[in-house]
Amino acid sequence: MNQRSLDESNAIIVEAWNTVLYDKFCRFRHLLIDGLSQHSDAAFERCKYQEGARVLDVGCGFGDSTRRIAKQVGPDGEAVGVDCAENFIRDAETGARRDGIPNARFVVGDAQWGDLHGPYDHAFARFGTMFFEMPGAAMRNVRKALKPGGTFTQIVWRRREDNPWLHEAELRVKEIVPVVSHEETDQVHCGPGPFSMSGPDMVSTMLRVAGFERITFERYDCDICIGRDMADAIEFAMALGPAGEIIRLAGEEGARRRPQVVEALQEALTPYERPDGIWAPSSTWFITATAT
Numbered sequence: 001m002n003q004r005s006l007d008e009s010n011a012i013i014v015e016a017w018n019t020v021l022y023d024k025f026c027r028f029r030h031l032l033i034d035g036l037s038q039h040s041d042a043a044f045e046r047c048k049y050q051e052g053a054r055v056l057d058v059g060c061g062f063g064d065s066t067r068r069i070a071k072q073v074g075p076d077g078e079a080v081g082v083d084c085a086e087n088f089i090r091d092a093e094t095g096a097r098r099d100g101i102p103n104a105r106f107v108v109g110d111a112q113w114g115d116l117h118g119p120y121d122h123a124f125a126r127f128g129t130m131f132f133e134m135p136g137a138a139m140r141n142v143r144k145a146l147k148p149g150g151t152f153t154q155i156v157w158r159r160r161e162d163n164p165w166l167h168e169a170e171l172r173v174k175e176i177v178p179v180v181s182h183e184e185t186d187q188v189h190c191g192p193g194p195f196s197m198s199g200p201d202m203v204s205t206m207l208r209v210a211g212f213e214r215i216t217f218e219r220y221d222c223d224i225c226i227g228r229d230m231a232d233a234i235e236f237a238m239a240l241g242p243a244g245e246i247i248r249l250a251g252e253e254g255a256r257r258r259p260q261v262v263e264a265l266q267e268a269l270t271p272y273e274r275p276d277g278i279w280a281p282s283s284t285w286f287i288t289a290t291a292t
Contacts, residue, residue: 013133014110017085020248024239025061025088031236033064035225039155039284040065040126042220044072046286047153052076053121056145058111058138059083059128063092063104069124070096070104081106082116083128112138118145123152130156130197139210146291152212156197158219158283165226165272165280166194169243172264176257177250193242203287212289220286223279226272233278234265 025032049055051074057066060081070079081104083089089106096104107117112134123142132138142152160167197203204215227233237243238261247254247261272280 013131014084017083017131018087021240022085022087024244026091028236028240029062030228031226031232032240033062036127038222038224039220039282040068042222043126043153043155043286044068046218047122047124047151047288049073049077049122054078054119055080056116056118056120056123056142057081057128058123058125058142059131060092060106061088061128063088063095063106065124065126066092066106067096067099067101067104070101073103075103078103078105080117080120082109082111082114084108084110111141113141116141116145119147119150120145121147121150123150125152125154127155127157127194129154130194132196135196136206136210139206139212143211143291148291150291152207152287152289152291154197154285154287156203156285156287157194158285159198160195162221162281162283163195165224165237165269165282166241166243168268169237169241169265170246172268173243173246173261176260176264177246177254179246179250193245197287198285200285203285207287207289211292213292214288214290216288218286218288219283221281221283224282225277226280227269227278230266230269230273230278233269233272234262237265237269238262 049069049072053073054077055069055073057069057079060066060083063081066079066081073079081092086108089108092106109115112132123146129135129138146152157163200217207215227236238247269278272278
């Protein structure tokens with residue numbers, strides 16, 4: 001792929017995160033932040049940043065993790081959130097002002113190639129590295145922004161089969177809705193997808209080539225809330241993740257088959273129904289690496 005193709009592909013992904021995906025993330029913020037908080041809480045227990053540290057938050061989204069890091073490092077430290085989507089950064093800045101956290105700063109930028117405003121003592125990414133078109137470039141760029149000996153902690157999804165709330169929905173939708181590849185449409189899309197960093201061998205090789213050492217993978221499993229009720233869970237599955245992407249890219253045909261999809265998803269998600277919502281098994285890697 002030449003540079004022009006890379007630029008065009010990246011522009012499509014950035015537009016997706018700035019428009020249709022931003023809108024959907026806002027709609028399901030209660031699940032994407034609160035529902036996934038168990039993974040974040042467990043990761044932050046393992047990477048307690050010292051006061052005065054300067055920490056980069058890659059793919060910061062709404063900025064909730066950046067604000068959390070800023071509180072941890074104290075007024076003498078700084079947390080800098082970077083995201084390619086201007087709408088997310090605007091939302092993150094509003095949140096920092098609202099919460100009175102002056103040492104949380106936010107930058108619109110592409111972590112694959114852009115200036116990350118280092119050097120940093122540490123870098124962190126919560127589900128923020130899986131959608132890079134060129135993940136190797138992003139790892140190198142993060143390494144460049146870190147001081148020697150600085151750590152990089154990532155939370156990423158493990159394999160599909162260990163995340164049935166995403167995988168089963170995808171399989172059901174594929175049985176009903178025709179799959180349109182990214183190459184077959186001019187619609188915006190999210191990039192490689194949530195499982196692109198699930199393979200330890202591939203990711204560890206990528207990190208070593210980028211200039212990291214002491215690379216570790218810790219598996220973390222827990223049940224997460226994917227809906228306040230069945231209707232919420234079905235709408236979530238149809239809006240985001242692989243299933244949602246299939247439906248959206250199918251356009252009018254995806255909309256036409258919506259009743260069949262709703263029925264299939266209700267059947268798939270019923271085993272996870274509890275009195276307090278829909279809770280499904282989930283599995284992530286906590287990946288840690290040290291900059292050489």
